[in-house]
Amino acid sequence: MRGTISVANTKQAKQSVGDTNALVRYFRETRGELRKVTWPTRDEAWRLTLIVLGVTAAMAIFLGVILDAAFSNAIEFLIRQVIGA
DSSP: OTTOOOHHHHHHHHHHHOSSOHHHHHHHHHHHHHHHOOOOOHHHHHHHHHHHHHHHHHHHHIIIIIIHHHHHHHHHHHHHHHHTO
């Protein structure tokens, strides 16, 4: 019976991982990992938030003004070439 997995092998694999429920184990491991995280201070969080907002605003201006103007000019050029005006 090559290529098949028996029920006994599946149960052994699950038991070797641990006797706890998979969902319980997931939350337990997640909580353990979150305890290892170095959380930013309030000042760091505000500074990083302002950086993200600034970069977002800069990209919005870039995409909204510069690229829009470039694409508008390109489309206008193509239309003039097709019409022949």
